[in-house]
Amino acid sequence: MTQARLKFHVRIMAENEIAFGPGKAELLEAIQRTGSISQAAKSMSMSYRRAWQLVETMNQCFHSDLVETQTGGTHGGGAMVTELGQLVLNKFRIMEQLAIQAVESEFEELSSYMKIND
Incomplete structure (x- = not known):
């Protein structure tokens, strides 16, 4: 069954560097949950090295x-x-929701033109 859905990727840029985005938000949530970069990386099927790189960039x-x-x-x-x-993470999640809400009605109309199996 095909279903239309809206998916946003909000990214905060610092020059050419992604300062914060969905992956970094997920990593922060995993670090909060586990208390460890290593365990957070494992829970996301990410290498420890990659997790460290993301933390260093942030x-x-x-x-x-x-x-x-x-x-x-x-x-x-x-x-x-x-x-x-925590503040950055919370603000980012709010921004994601606001971005979706801002285009929701346009998306509803656009998706009505799509071939979707009910």
């Missing part, structure tokens, strides 16, 4: 870090989303 693009890390010890390391990281 941290470099904002006034202060969105993710703070603790080096390992007897209890291992960890990571946490900072207050700014």
